[in-house]
Amino acid sequence: MEDTEPFELSIDLNVLDHLGINLYSNLPAVLTEVVANAWDADAETVTIDMSTEGVIVITDDGHGMTRSQIQGRYLRVGYRRRLEEGAARSPKFDRPVMGRKGVGKLAVFSIARSVEMHSVSGGVKAGLKMTEEGIRAAMAAKEKYHPESVPPDAIDIEAGTRLILRDLKRERLRRDDLRARLARRFSVIGGRNFSVLVDGRPLGEGDRKELSALQFVWQIGETSLPSSIEPVRSGVLEDRLSGWTDPQWCVKGWIATAYEPKNLKQPPDNLNAIVVLARGRLFQENVLDKINDGRMYTKYLTGYIEADFLDEDELADIATSDRQRVIEDDPRYQALLAYLAYVSRTVVSNWDAWRVEEDHSQAIADNPALAKWLDRLKGAGYKKQAERLISRIHKLSDDQDEKRILYRHAMLGFERLRLTGGANELEQALESGIDVLMKLLADRDVLEACLYRDIVQNRLEVIRSFETHVGEDERERVLQKYLFEHLWLLDPAWDRTPGSEIIEKPVHAEFKNVDAELDPDELRGRVDIKYRNTTGRHVIVELKRANRVLGVEELVKQGRKYQKALQKCLKALQREGEPYEVIFVVGKPLRDADEHEFVKNQLDSIRGRVLTYQQLIERALTAYAGYLDKTKDLDQIQEIIDQL
Known part of the structure; x- marks a missing residue:
């Protein structure tokens, strides 16, 4: 015969392991559930007393529970107050009810093996005691669990509810910063009509x-x-x-x-x-x-x-x-x-902008010289980038001496990047973090600063020294050697091919073992300076004494010997298409300089041109005007760095 008994869903007490005994792992989480229940009970004050070793007592002054309410609500796992009572808000203070699942009451078993509950509602006292040992015994026997009643005369509160937790699980009772951790779990503590005291001291935002x-x-x-x-x-x-x-x-x-x-x-x-x-x-x-x-x-x-x-x-x-x-x-x-x-x-x-402004303001307050550096930076967003750089360094160390060293290196590195067009790299480094930033600055820092400064100072000294030699009308050989060692004086745009330069040698000496059938006059022709620049152009330089006044025909006659000899040598090497140029450096203007067309035609016939020593000096100074400006900048930067 078929069984017609209705199906029935039963809940084993073992579920308590998951809903209470093993659900919570720390003291603040457990106390949160108890405090929330007190809030729902319209309590105005909750006290948590942990002053007695091995015991935690939690008391509230809420509306409490009668014996029947304890049975129908507290002992009913899963009781859902909001839905079953239609009471989503508390009766006295109209508070939004926090509890919802009906399992928070079991949280205390996560930290205690014995729980005693006293409650007073309308002057009527009721209480019970539950133990983890008793619950587990009922689980093993598959029986219902019956908590032990607490007699009314053992209850010494006048209203509300008290929980007494004993036989504590010490491994879950870490009290590190308990006050702060509990205060963070509520927005209502310390507000109107609700306070929580831990060992006599109210919780609040100060915790x-x-x-x-x-x-x-x-x-x-x-x-x-x-x-x-x-x-x-x-x-x-x-x-x-x-x-x-x-x-x-x-x-x-x-x-x-x-x-x-x-x-x-x-x-x-x-x-x-x-x-x-x-x-x-x-x-x-x-x-x-x-x-x-x-x-x-x-x-x-x-x-x-x-x-x-x-x-x-x-x-x-x-x-x-x-x-x-x-x-x-x-x-x-x-x-x-x-x-x-x-x-x-x-x-x-906001954070990115505010932090840069605040940090760099503090950095400038500590190191006023940084303000002078920032004031110098114009255009291309350099000042903003520098402010961000200062901000990053400001946070690196609390040691002012260390920071000053970092500022010095960072300023030099920043200037290197700015002058070499590395602004994009800098922007990316600022985004990537301080490690990338410092590596970028270190890669270009002291070495570039020293080399750049040396070039500036050295070339300015060369120009001034050369001007002195010319002014003193040095012998041709002295000027010849000087220019040979500093070919950039002839034209700062020229760059010679290493190994191609010769000084005061026969024209054909560059082309050893070449049978170019040079005549005796061509064989005897000696150039003052001959080199080939990086574009492949052969440059022949003829120097004249600074005090001599010459005519264009004299120069062309001499230049034509160099021209013919060079062309024959190139032809013999099957390189006759290579370009060349003949330059005459003189001290005085040509005597026929006013005959512009005649002079031009004469020089064009040998691909020649004429420069004076003074023109060399002026051209070099003009070409290095940028260097002069940067030297002033470097001096100013160094002054600022020295002030850090």
């Missing part, structure tokens, strides 16, 4: 030490900031996204950045987190890891936001029992992530 380490803060909407937050700068963020149509969907709270990431490391907690609350209590411990894009600013972030729409009565509960995780594909949670991603763009933009 949250990280609040004093916040540099920049962004208020969300019209949220009031805690009085202990004194930011250097603050901003305001929108409290909703433009696409949200439900008027109840809005966000409150604040997001902030610390002075340093280390300010957020307060063992055992890392406060580099954005806490999410709903209905005044913790909803998710950290949402930052869901929006972290890996950029530098996220290491400085902390925050405290409230989004009550995550815990609406009419919609599904998306928080896990231990409040460590949420159902992430829920549209409400996705909306919150979209909101945070949106406002983070404002945060990072």
Whole structure:
């Protein structure tokens, strides 16, 4: 015969292992559940007394429970007050009820093996005692568990509820910074009609030490900031996204950045987190890891936001029992992530600009010479880049002597990059972080500075010395040697091919073992200086005494010998197409210089031109005018560096 008994779902006591005994792993999480229950009971004061070794006593002055309420609510796992009573708000203070799952009452078994509960409602006292040992014995026997009653005369409170926790699990009782950790889990503690005392001292925002380490803060909407937050700068963020149509969907709270990431490391907690609350209590411990894009600013972030729409009565509960995780594909949670991603763009933009301004202002206050350097930088965003550079270095060390050394090297490296067109590299290095930045500056720092300065000083000395030699009418051979050693004087744009230069040798000496059939006059022709520049052009230089006055025909006659000899040698080497030029350097203008057309035609016939020694000097000084200006700049920079 078929069994017609109706099906029945039964819950084994073993479920308590998962809903209470092993659900929570730390003291603040357990106390959060007890404090939330007191809030729901319209308590005005909650006291947590841990002064007696091995015992924790938690007392509230709420409305308490009768014996029947204890049986129907407290001992009923999964009791859902909001739905079953239709009481989403408390009767006395009209508070939004925090409890929802009906399992938080079991949290105390995560830290204690014995729990005694006393409660008084309307002057009627009731109480019970439960032990983990008794619950496990009932589990093993597959029987119901019957807690032990506490006689009314053993209950010494006049109203509310008291929990007495004994036989504590010490491995879960770490009290490191308990006050701060508990204060962070609520936005209602210390507010109107609700206070929590731990060992006689009220909890409040003063217990949250990280609040004093916040540099920049962004208020969300019209949220009031805690009085202990004194930011250097603050901003305001929108409290909703433009696409949200439900008027109840809005966000409150604040997001902030610390002075340093280390300010957020307060063992055992890392406060580099954005806490999410709903209905005044913790909803998710950290949402930052869901929006972290890996950029530098996220290491400085902390925050405290409230989004009550995550815990609406009419919609599904998306928080896990231990409040460590949420159902992430829920549209409400996705909306919150979209909101945070949106406002983070404002945060990072403000943070980057504000931090540079604040840090470089402090750096200048400590080292006024930096202001002089910044004032010199014009154009191409150099000043902004330099301010960011100063800001990065300012944070590297607390030692002022170390910072001054870094500023000196950074200034020189920055100038190198600026002069060599490395602004883009610098911008990328600033974005990448200080390690990349310092490597870039070090690669180009002292060596380039020394070489650049040496070139400037050396070439200026050469020009001035050459001018002295000419003024003293030195012998031709002296000038010849001087110019040979400094060919850039002839034309700063020329660059000779290494090994191609010769001085005062027969024209054909460059072309050894070449049978070019030179006549005796050509064989005897000796050039003062001959070289080939990097474009392949042969340059023959003929120097004349500075006090001689010559005519163009004399020069062309001599130049034609060099021309013919060179052309024959090139032809013999099958290189006759190579270009060449003959230059005469004289001390005085040509006697027939006024006959411009005649002189030009004569010189063109041998591909020649004439320069005076004074023209060489003027051209070199003009070409190196930039060097002169940069020398002045370097001197000014050095003066600034010396002041650091």
